[in-house]
Amino acid sequence: MVIVTEDVKKRNVSRLFTPAKIGGLTINNRTVMAPLGLVSYSDDQGGFNKNAQDMYIRRAKGGVGMITVGLIGCDYVDFADGSVPCAIKNPLVFMNTSKEMLDKIHSYGTKAICMISAGSGRSSFPGASKQKWAPSENENRFDPKQIHRAMTHDEITHMIEDFVKSAVICQQSGFDGIEIHAVHEGYLFDQFAMSLFNRRTDEYGGSLENRLRIVTDIVKGIKAQCGEDFPVSIRFSLKSFIKELRVGGMPGEKFEEKGRDISEGLEAAKILEAAGYDMLNVDAGTYDAWFWNHPPMYFNKKGIYNTFGAQVKEAVNIPVGVAGRMDDPEVINDALDQGIDLIEFGRPLLADPDLPNKIKADAWEDIRPCISCQDGCLARLEHGLPFSCTVNPATGREAEYRLTVPLEKKNILIIGGGPAGLETAWISGKRGHNVTLMEETSELGGELVPGSAPDFKSNDRELIEWFKRQLSNMGNVEIKLNSAATKKDFNDNAFDTIVVATGSKPIIPDFGSNQMITAADVLLKKTEIGNHVTIIGGGLVGCETALMLKKQGKDVSIVEMRDDICGGVGKMSFANYQMLKQLIPYNNIDLKLNTKVDSVDGTNVIVETSDGNKQTINSDTVVCALGYKPNNIFSDLLSTSGKETYLLGDSRHVDNIMQAIWDAYAVAKDI
Template structure:
């Protein structure tokens, strides 16, 4: 495979073409900007897993010009002292043990997208005076010439520290609409002093940063950049201009370029969610390959599928593959690909609940499908001190995760699943064509259960008598959730179905569909039906739909709803369901009757926990896990299964 062949970036050779992309520190920076042990363990696990190069999260060269974040969970790394550099050295030595290279991502700052709730915005800055993205009443002032010179000196000094610490390369962050990206964008850089305005002025500072790094670390020290080739907004950069920037940066000494697209206005493009197609930005890498002369191009964007990543390289679209979330989900992704164990790769599902959403919620970075992220040391699975007989009732994500973890620790594990297949509510949630990554997760779990020593009994419903006959030491009740049916006059009529009924094909939708509930399930089933040509409306009691999800995912699901002409009624209450219509009190407090052949209930799930009281005394340890304990999303199911099973 070309994916596993060595590749050259400037003066260094990577053992393969797989690069772990940078992501925010997410609670792993000490108050003085040093990396903590948790993130060193995290990166080391990815090096051990076979990545060719590790890229750290964003690292600042100055703590004076754009103030550090107040909150520790969004604090940045620093590389402005040898105390901070000592941790880079520790990380470099650790990843080098596995033949992996280390690149430190340098971050100029956030500029106009600095979040007032994250940063100490005493003196907020940008390329030129402009309002904050988050609060138009806050003005970000333009950096002064003196500050620009101070930053250039800081880049030079930091680069020398980075090389001395043993790192192998530097990556410049110039995407996502952050400060260096803003600097090269006409709408966000209106300076008139030679560092902005026209094209030459806007690229002057980035070029001088590259030159400063080369002065500090040496001309042979590789400098790469992650660049937003365009922003997909009227005021943003066009792809054509982005390609011209690439040309000029290569002439100025850049050693490699990775390209994506998007800004805070189109944030779902920067972090492609589940609903995006695989390999969504490989075409941008291909465009870039056609304009560079000698430097390698690194492809980004939902490339965590071995056959796809390989094809991007084989077809000459790119020279390297950069992936972040797939290596959060499975740090052993490269080793498993190399060994031909593709079916053992734990897939990223792109829901962002465990990674970027947690950062925004002031929690440490992790992963929905891999609870061990950033807990590699604390959550290392240990052999059980005492082998126990474990019964798992329910074969959904919580039950399967608990069963696998318990079995790995040496317990004797049995799953009882009353249906004829494993998967639980993951099965209906995976039905829409834009949820194929969920299908991969179901396949992964079924495969791992099949390879394990877990005994599976399908079509078996748990009763007290059967459980007592088995005599388990531990019971995990993982019976999932059941649809929440609102108390609405007419809800028992034949035109009323649940979202699960529709997704599993148990009921067919008519041509006119009203979906009650505008949460994640309601929005997804609305798009699913609208793509079939149905006329769909969503009725949501709250003031907006798609509330409880990461903002990038929300932006894209709203785009899909708009694209497929789904009507959305918010702050609306259903008064009655009739044969052929539904009566709604809308946001203007007016009564409105919507025609409907089918009314689909998507108002969430309730814990299916009836067995808990029945089985409370049937074993010395009884644990409800997943939706049957607290109805939630996939993260709650997988994490509770993992966390409980690792402790028994």
């Protein structure tokens, strides 16, 4: 008799690989690639460039049941010219590039629908808005001095017509359906749906039915032109989580919703179903609470939209899909148990294009984890760059970064087992080189080891374990722990190529005390921590260490000489930045900005404020988190060696995990 353990039951997601229907469309399994902003994935005529095509085709090969391509724009929208593909700009080019992509997607048995967007309205990043319009006059979400004007009646009707025209072109291009980027995330149509931003007195304002009229008119128009059986989905945020303008409600926080609350959201869902929508793609949040739509690691849980999707499913009779870090068997089963029809993957499919096939094969440990940093995806979009992935640099450049077999197999020595060293070893090993990796400590991971200590950084720990598993399965890769490389190893004639990835070391200024400890000492539990802790430095490491200590019941202060944490806006994904910035006061962490450390007397910190006053912060423990500097201990050998040598990751230039991995991939793919 075979005994099925509880763990095996939890991992069994066979239901995920049964067919599902959306209107007249049948898909082979219930996995969906969620829509993503195609910034800089357009050619100059509004078609899909080769990178966009290759990226989607690769995900179809990975076994996903349906891909939501886009977002794309219409001619008459609020995106900057040429920033995303556009069906109307040159329909022939759009159809040709679509067909080239869709023929290959369909050959894998994968369906594809296309998401059309009206743009951002008052949620646009300054400088990214072409029209500067909104439902009514409103301040820009990011710059209150920038005012968005109310759209005219003619502009609204023109936009509705453009959406219908775009849908017809998408159908003629071979797409299997359409998704409307609408009552979602605080984009333009979502602003129309919320009374907070819509103060119109015509038929597009007032009642909920009127505020939804644009999107109900669009689906009626599409159905009239494309036929009742042509599926039309809608992106739908059930709850806005707007505590105040530009301030999001925190998970578990009780607050008065200023945007759309759940009760109104459920009413809206019924109106959308009655209008003719065939599916609701459900999440929560707005640009004012952007971390809800793009959940950072600080949520410390996956499947955050399951509850919202289940509530919508009880209110409607059409299929419901949810995303929200669904790459976990328990989360998937929880969603399916609650009647949710489709499981959507966005970032996890960027991290691992073979995610569906690996889930189907029960190879969960081989799935390369998304670490929710959003540096490779969302942060790049914010800067007008095409999204990619921190842990998978080939995302969005599949052809350019395709791995090839080298003409000559080499013996490669990698010094350092942090992210740059691990990525170099993995890519070099995959290509067939013989690799020896030397790590001076007893553990692989480098700065990822202390960095993954907080409970909300568990995905970083998963990444280390993923690297370990992949490398352990390679017969041509040898890992040597507790092995500090020396000049002798560097010059060993057995090695053709030397890669130095020795990482970084903390910056510790002389503040006059020998009792300071580093953030790594705290994270690795190398020393006992008192009840009153002062952290010098309000960067990412300092803030995340503060959060971890606060959860342990410590009284924590952060001293930061600048006027903001983490270098301010633009230094990291805004969703991560916004949530972290709100978590500091929400958790009663004392943040002292514009405050400079004068000296440290034992464990008491003497600081100088912006007005020149000095004060003493009494504490039991002082933690220095002032950043890192390269630990390039082989600089003289690198400059004089006659061998093929490379300096990668933090040992070359201190940055983030993405830069270390991208550094390594760019070099290792060509060795």
